[in-house]
Amino acid sequence: MPVMPGAEAYHHAGGQIGVLLCHGFTGSPQSLRPWGEYLAAAGITVSLPRLPGHGTTWQEMSHTRWEDWYAELDKSLADLRGACAEVFVMGLSLGGCMALRLAEVHGDRISGLVIVNPSVTNDVPLLRLAPLLRFVIASVPGVAGDIKKEGATELGYPRTPVKAAATLPRLWALTQSELSKITQPVLVFHSPQDHVVKPASVRILREKLTGGNLNVVELADSYHVATLDNDADQIFAGSLEFIKTNASVPLQRD
Template sequence: MQEQWKVMKGAEPFKVEGMNAGVLVSHGFTGTTQSMHPLGSAFAEAGYTVYGARLEGHGTHYEDMEQSTYEDWIASIEEGYTWLKERCDYVFIAGLSMGGTLALYMAEHHPEINGIITINAAVDVPAMEPVRHMEERFIDPIGSDIKKPDVTELAYEKTPVASVGQLLDLMKKVKLNLPRVECPVLLFVSKDDHVVPPENSQLIHDQISSTDKTLVQLENSYHVATLDHDQQKIIEQSVTFMKHHI
């Protein structure tokens, strides 16, 4: 049934084979791989094997997303992780927004992961809770929270209410298990974020059990920081972080 939806141009998953250290990159809620292409390309240029995951129900049509669950999104990440594990001795995960939430989920369930990088990850967004109980099927979009002029995120023009409920359930699950995260973690947080309260990253930093954890503030980007002014800072510090852990 889901095959009827075509993947949008620019939203396709991507893979690049490189050295025996790999990185799985994940976009966020209602977004696409387009938001992670700059990071994926830079990691590939640095020699890493890269898997850019397209989360189930994303990059097609918002009605397709409406049918997907957070278990489907986890399965999309697990698939990429399996692909990398078959090729690499070291695996890292980098995620934007809900992609960061999924990176945390993976660290909670796969202690062998060598490290994760979260960019404006979400585990607690109280403003979303009332949405779960709305009668409408779709609400306004949340994409393209970008400070840089003339840059647009490839994301859905509507947000399925059912999917917000799935996101809330995922965040609750991940937040509860944060102490299970023990791998090295690099957290990026935008000072100004109109989608996920910046306090989320501090909360994550404080509740994970990792002894190797660094919280980096992004002064000149909004939520989709991977496409914003601090893009190069994220790339450079992420590459340094991964080099240090292989």
């Protein structure tokens, strides 16, 4: 299946600190590519994989589920850990949820998390019916492109495959149930004006991550896809400072 131009995976071989970037549901690496390039310019090894079923067609995505997307990230994490002394994981939206899940599973083998407008709970009541709806309707209107910045666009699907969406509640429930396992530092960038993910997700993180390892920073001038929005520079610089603060090995420029 041909990949949409601009939706390709991105990888950069840098120093001994690695970052795994996780894009969101129905999106593509394009939404995080500027972030990845910023970190690469700082000498960091970057892996930004394209999740199965993404960056092609929503019809192809309908044949995938959250376990497929997570498995791709897990493999990329293993590759990064083989090449780097230390690894951080960062993500947008559902990519933020999968970053949290990776931290729950891998523990201190991940040094820290930076997540932007993470999705960890069901914001759409109709989704509870998705297991049944998938037999009746193939797709619903998409959620891509929630960006305030004029002229900025996200390369995502105009339709959301119901069959794939029906697998999300299991991921959310599993991630929520084991949030207490996360002891690494977690930096959350949160847009109060988010038309895709409701405030409930950040509220859950505040309730569950009570070990003093959570820091939430509000983005005053961005919508959901904040990595392409007006506050993108704040996210990029903040993530680099987070790495410098929490890494146990020095940052090496190329």
